[in-house]
Amino acid sequence: MRANDNPDILAPTPDIILQELRFENYLPAGQELEDIKKGVHSALTKMIEEPTNYRGHIEKAKQFLKVLWRKYDCKNIVEVFEAFIKIEPVLIDMERDEGVGFRYRDHSVHTFHVFIFGLRIISKLIDRVGDKQVAKLLKVKPERIHKFIPSFRDYDYKERLFYLWSLMSTFHDIAVPLEHLDIIRNGLNKFSEQFDLDIEGPYLQRDLLVAGIDSYFALLSRIFQGKVSLDNEGVCYKQDKENLYVKNILAGKFVSDDHGVLGGYMMYKTIEKTFLWGTSPKHTFNDMNLFNSYARYVLSQDIARAALAISLHNLKRISQSEGLLFLPLRFDEYPLAFILILSDGIQEYLRWEGSSMQGGTKFSSFPALELEINSSGLKLEVVYYLGPKLIQEEFFIGQAQFLARMVGDSIPKTLVDAASVLCGVLSKELTKQILLDGNFTLMLTVMQDGQKLLMRKVG
Secondary structure, X not given: OOHHHOOOOOOOOHHHHHHHXXXXXXXXXXXXXXXXXXXXXXXXXXXXXXXXXXXXXHHHHHHHHHHHHHHOOOHHXXXXXXXXXXXXXXXXXXXXXXXOOEOEEOOHHHHHXXXXXXXXXXXXXXXXXOHHHHHHHOOOXXXXXXXXXXXXXXXXXXXXXXXXXXXXXXXXXXXHHHHOHHHHHHHHHHHHHHHOOOOOOOOOOOOOOOOOHHHHHHHHHHHHHOOOOEXXXXXXXXXXXXXXXXXXXXXXXXXXXXXXXXXXXXXHHHHHHHHHOXXXXXXXXXXXXXXXXXXXXXXXXXXXXXXXXXXXXXXXXXXXXXXXXXXXXXXXXXXXXHHHHHHHHHOOEOOOEEOOOOOEOOEOOOOEEEEEEXXXXXXXXXXXXXXXXXHHHHHHHHHHXXXXXXHOOOOOOOHHHHHHHHHXXXXXXXXXXXXXXXXXXXXXXXXXXXXXEXXXXXX
16 A cells, blocks of 8 residues: 555654664674664654754764764764764855755765665565565675675675765765855855955865866776676676766866765765775774775765766766766666666755755655665655644745745745646756666655655656
8 A cells, every 4th residue: 555545644753764764684783783773763753853953853863873883883974964963054254045945954964864765765665576686776785895804794785775875875965065165155245244354265275175086087987887786796886987077077076076076085084084094993904915904995986986976976967968967876787876867856844954044844744755666667655734823834835935936937826836836846857866667666646644745746
């Protein structure tokens, strides 16, 4: 039974979502597993019971990310997230512009939501088709790293998959503040111009970023060209040929401060620094050959695959006649990058946004997900739930009106029209990035009080 076939079905509870996530499938039993489950359940409960407590959501998301990355002995990654969370309030203040109705959308809690949404899809996929088929679909194999680095434990395919997804989802927007430096400067100048002063900068100093950048983009282009396919041993990705087109596109986006391309590189260098300088308590390399093995069999493999997915997630092909010829991405070729883009673009729930400090969220609960498998491919239905309170209805219609003005659509006046505009914009944006066809079908449903307001196929 699909979610929209049952008028009595409610939005999923924390317990239901935690059950869907199935962390025990990915991680060995023990305190780390229990801490991660507890952190997720606590965050889910705060967000569902207090949907307007944005600061509370931030704190819970931060606590979860700390627990997650402590498992991987990456203290410096925790510090990166803490710094990111501290800077975002500056963007919320600077980027709102009541005069033109510009909205700023949360990115720090959004990271948590992307992690959860994508892992729900992956876990449902495992439930539907089983381990062997999922490993093939998502292009993941058991690790064979221990023989090269004795202190490393080989992950089975699901633990390796969880690590890959953790990297992609939690780092994908880490460079957003760097993409918005111009707006920060403009915001500061709105104050300084009152005194006839002009503030120059902040600027991104690239001197520390460019070392090895050419070989880095060449590496990503080779993994892209090999369609993230692993060799028979499951150790290395096929990297026989450089894709000069992809390499140059990514390099150009790096120069223009695309937050996805910047974020992928920042993640890659952060992980590299952890092991190069020995800040991991469990895996300190006292032999440079061990680091060389790490660079060859981990950094240039799974870490680079995650960096590629992050680099691709913000790229869009505006029309068939202009650049980015490798878009839209196919699920059967780049499955985890596909899921990252989908999870990133679909989060219209519990996401703080608005043109004022009050802000709001279109949907105040998590969506239900239904995944079906048929002979032609996968079908995912995402069911959004609109709360009954008038204030949420007004905000929902207002945000749909904002979107309609942005894309030149008719201004919606009713809830059904607003739902239609929202689903239309989501469809238009997603199809610029990922191919939604028979191989992967997406359905969007909007419900309120058990009544279906709208159901739309995307693509």
